[in-house]
Amino acid sequence: MADEATPAAPAPGRDFIRQIVADDLAAGRHRVIVTRFPPEPNGFLHVGHAKSICLNFGVAAETGGQCYLRLDDTNPLKEDQAYVDAIIDCVRWLGFDWGERLTHASDYFERIHDCAVQLIEAGKAYVDSLDADRMREYRGTLTEPGRDSPFRSRSVAENLELFAGMRAGRYADGEHVLRAKIDMASPNINLRDPVLYRIRRATHQRTGDAWCIYPMYDFAHVISDALEGITHSLCTLEFEDHRPLYDWILDQLPGLPARPRQIEFSRLNLAFTVTSKRKLAELVDRRIVAGWDDPRLPTIAGMRRRGYPPAALRDFCQRVGITKKEHLIQMSLLENCVREDLNTTAPRAAAVLRPLKVVLTNYPEGQVEHLTAANHPDRPELGERAVPFGRELWIEQDDFAEVPPPKFHRLKPGGEVRLRYGYIIKCERVVKDADGHVTEVHCTYDPETRSGLPGADRKVKGTIHWVSAAHAVTADVRLYDRLFTVPRPDAGTDGREYREFLNPASLETLTGCRLEPALATAAAGSTWQFERLGYFVADREDHAPGRPVFNRVVTLRDSWARLEEAAPPGA
């Protein structure tokens, strides 16, 4: 682990899985706990995977056990080395370490093949020559039993020969499959002679053309688990029906070195987004988002680029809990975790996103002062910095109202406001253009009220941030919002597809934002709090010292916005 995110002495039974693990340890069923995170390299990892990663690596770490990172690469048609690289990168970024235990299902192809031969020899598997459509017909339905394939009774010798032929490449794709011989009448469809191997003449990203037959998930996965000595094979609920098959395979192969136990938990659902590789891939392929790491995506790469700290993600996964219940987690929980982390770690700075010019009419022309600002209000050890101050400043357009709503305590005609770390100023006059838009606000400042002076003790209702016009650095800032407008975009409501619920305002790019000079040297990937606005990260791809580009990670909690919502201006 990268840091101390996991409590040193975790409660033994934080969730039902940890209870089972603790019981197994107490009962002496295992000496060390071994788990695994087994993604298929056919896309990028997302929050749902983060939950699984935290669970698997967490359980191992808490018990002094081991966790494998295993790439489940049994379908060369869909998989790619680029995804393997991205997965490895993301798991490491999240803060987990697999040591020497980086494996691939394809590492075991030979042994999985041997297991298949063993099953055939035991009369527990056979080569079927039904085509896919026929096989579906024979499978039956949810309510009707299936029928035995006419090829089900082939002899062991014939099956062995046929299977060898499959491996040797003597048949075309789809001509034969290897099936387990279980029970075509089983009420559990997974037990109706599931396919174990299919022919696929495709180049595999790791094994190349060494194979033209590839094991199915159900077969490869359980054997990989057993070979790695996995004690607890944790997966999501949709595999619950597969557990009897998982156990059946284990029963038929007594030579395997371990007997893993599969336990299922519910997958993570996050409101206002989608987490299915298919839909994420679609958003990427159709260029609806900029890529797998688009900051609006719930991919780990996206959240990383968005500026979510890995510790916040781990905290989130922990708070969400592990159960078997269907759920829909609110975005506010994730955002709370992000804010909580960033509040303590992010240095503060001033930035004006939508600038409005303020001229201090009684401030000496050409004079520059350097005011002292704390880098963090609660962490003096982070030091202070000097912020240039002058006659002309930029303030946020929202911080001035010519006709202020009730309880507005920012700048308004005739009103006073405190400039953060600076002086109290009074609005004397408003300058407008031909269209009546406010272009400048003319104010006077009170020299006695400079921060630190006794005169600064005067009570003023509001404090606003500002940037010296003469020293400001110009930047682009991207404001991100939820990608979808409804809590469950993929619910299929009214027969509408998730893409019909895209939020047209999920990205707003602001140009001409003004930053205080200290931000000019921000490192790509560094996260700051722009005071009173939110947390912002220097984009890890597009940001450069001479050309700053920041992403809004998350806004600050904003009770003023809530007030406004409750009583909109004019109401």
Add this chain to the structure above:
RNA sequence: UGGGGCGUAGCCAAGCGGUAAGGCAGCGGGCUUUGAUCCCGCCAUUCGCAGGUUCGAAUCCUGCCGCCCCAGCCA
């Protein structure tokens, strides 16, 4: 309709026969040179519903209701 699961607050989630933890959200208040942070307080007489067992039930039993998953040579 067959099989497998799941129902505790707006959203998560503890609970394991002894009288409903905690977090998020929300609301009220305090502090504040960030309308942030922080601090304090409030927020389930009731656990999908109905019966039953028991001195005592969210926990045990029975029946019902609702929701999710499964008919890829995907994982």
